[in-house]
Amino acid sequence: MSDNNTSSSVAAGTPVSTDATVRTIQFTVPLRIRIELGAAGVDQAVSVGLGPVAVGFETRKPAPRTYTDRNGYDPAFLAGTSISFESLLAPITDRLAPTIDQKTVLTYRNFSVAMHRIRRLSVATAVNIDGQRTQSMGRSDVWILDPRLRETYQTGPEVYANNDLDRGHMVRRLDPVWGAQAQQANDDTFHYTNSCPQHAGLNQKAWADLEDYILNNTKLAQLKVSVFTGPVFGEADIPYRGVLLPLQFWKVAAVIKKDGQLSMTGYLLSQKNLLVNLREGIAEDGFGAFRTYQVPLSQIQALTELDFSPYFVNDPLHRAGAGRFEVTTDLREIQNPDDLIL
Numbered sequence: 001m002s003d004n005n006t007s008s009s010v011a012a013g014t015p016v017s018t019d020a021t022v023r024t025i026q027f028t029v030p031l032r033i034r035i036e037l038g039a040a041g042v043d044q045a046v047s048v049g050l051g052p053v054a055v056g057f058e059t060r061k062p063a064p065r066t067y068t069d070r071n072g073y074d075p076a077f078l079a080g081t082s083i084s085f086e087s088l089l090a091p092i093t094d095r096l097a098p099t100i101d102q103k104t105v106l107t108y109r110n111f112s113v114a115m116h117r118i119r120r121l122s123v124a125t126a127v128n129i130d131g132q133r134t135q136s137m138g139r140s141d142v143w144i145l146d147p148r149l150r151e152t153y154q155t156g157p158e159v160y161a162n163n164d165l166d167r168g169h170m171v172r173r174l175d176p177v178w179g180a181q182a183q184q185a186n187d188d189t190f191h192y193t194n195s196c197p198q199h200a201g202l203n204q205k206a207w208a209d210l211e212d213y214i215l216n217n218t219k220l221a222q223l224k225v226s227v228f229t230g231p232v233f234g235e236a237d238i239p240y241r242g243v244l245l246p247l248q249f250w251k252v253a254a255v256i257k258k259d260g261q262l263s264m265t266g267y268l269l270s271q272k273n274l275l276v277n278l279r280e281g282i283a284e285d286g287f288g289a290f291r292t293y294q295v296p297l298s299q300i301q302a303l304t305e306l307d308f309s310p311y312f313v314n315d316p317l318h319r320a321g322a323g324r325f326e327v328t329t330d331l332r333e334i335q336n337p338d339d340l341i342l
Contacts, residue, residue, distance in 0.1 A: 044340060055171040057187040063223050067148060070188070072107030073126035077226050081262050083254055085126040088306045096123065097153035106193055109185035110176030113193045118235070120155045120243055121196050123169040124306060131215045131223030134180035137186045143167060146193045154192050159241050168198030168249075170229045172208055175300060197245050197282050201270050210292070210310065213337040214253050221256045228252040232268070232303045247272040250300050252308065255342065263342045264311045266300040267334070268293045294340060316341045 038265045055250050075084045085105065089096065096104040097117035158332035160167055171194050176185040188194075215225050231246035238245045251267045269292045295310040296317040312318045317332075332339060 012327075017285075017288075018120075067107065070107040070109055072105070073110070073112035073226070074128050077128040077174065078224060078254060078256050079222065080256065080260065081254075083226060083311070084236065085112055085114075085124075086227075087310075088126075088308065089124065091307050092123065096310060097149060099148045100150070101148070106148060108176070108188035108191070110178065110196075111171045111185075111188070113170070113191075115149060115153055115193055117153055119233055120153055121246070122170050122193060122230055123233075124228055124304070125194065126226065126228050127171045127175045129175045129211070129215060129225045129227060130178045131225070134174065135177050135182045137174070137177050137182060139173065139189055141192055143190050143192055143195065146191050148177065149193065155195070155197075155243050156192055157195055159243055162248050165197045165245075166200045166201045167195040169194070170194050170196055171227075172211065176229065196249070197243070198249075209337070210255065210334065210340070213340060214255055214265075214342065217255075217342060219257055221260065222257045224255070225270075226254040228254075230304065234274075234303075248303070249302060252297065252300060254273050254311075254314075257342065262297075262311070262314045263316065264297060264308070264314045265316065265342060266295050266297045266308075266338070268295050268299070268303075294332045294334055 007232070058233055062073040073085050075082045089104070093104060095116055095118070097120075098104060099106065103221075104114060106115070111125060113121045113125045115121070116123045143157065145156055159165065169189055171189055173186065173189045174187065178185070211225065211227060215223060229251045230248055232248035233244070234247060239249055248268055248270045251269075253267075254263060254264045257263050262323060294317065297312055297315045298318070300306070303309045331342070334340060
């Protein structure tokens with residue numbers, strides 16, 4: 001089944017191939033089922049019955065036998081500073097899903113992921129982006145579960161079948177695609193551990209443009225960025241097929257400016273209206289139904305409980321002495337790159 005959950009225009013039971021040796025029949029019920037019959041053929045009609053539970057099929061390539069060569073996120077990637085992923089996660093360590101060998105961080109090529117043991121989605125991801133070594137590479141669109149983590153801690157294909165939910169990359173696909181193992185990095189982003197349900201109407205281009213602008217900004221000392229991304233887990237999140245759909249997502253970008261100083265900026269994106277409409281069966285094209293804001297790191301910390309406090313002084317929106325939620329006037333809606341403050 002294709003990743004975008006598109007429906008077929010072929011009528012149920014209509015042969016889509018007349019090859020003498022292999023015949024493929026596609027049924028829409030409403031999902032697509034492909035049945036291939038051998039050369040001998042089958043003369044009798046095939047009856048297929050499905051219950052009310054949504055069913056989705058997809059091809060999964062075999063998972064690698066080992067991930068020992070994965071370097072993961074590098075805390076010293078930005079010259080002259082160190083940003084520890086484990087330190088950010090420290091306040092919520094007891095909520096992280098353990099791997100089979102009792103680790104709490106999954107390492108991939110050029111990025112890392114931490115999973116929530118109850119929510120079955122990533123708590124946070126961390127990726128290093130080298131703008132001078134990035135490579136253009138096609139999508140594989142073959143999503144797999146991570147064999148290092150019990151399936152009960154992962155949200156798989158059943159949540160995304162036959163609806164308007166996309167597998168939203170937390171680490172953007174092309175972000176870690178640089179260096180000698182670029183293809184491996186590309187494929188690694190298609191783990192379900194790197195995915196959160198996002199409405200198909202979400203304009204991910206605007207979200208991705210944040211990183212593009214920061215990476216290419218002339219005020220940077222080097223074309224390198226470390227980016228942290230994840231969902232906001234809130235009490236109002238929407239129950240759906242055994243998981244809670246996050247209403248908001250956050251992102252923090254860290255760069256070294258030309259003055260040699262670290263700059264860390266936080267952003268929030270909401271898909272609340274889109275998901276409410278999904279639950280209530282309301283058609284929504286999505287464009288204009290969400291907003292992206294630059295917000296103080298203190299607000300990201302308040303929403304996620306991750307520890308960004310050592311970097312408040314590196315945040316251009318930081319105000320000394322600001323209260324825990326005293327950030328309303330600091331919300332900056334991002335409509336174009338000129339709205340960003342680094």
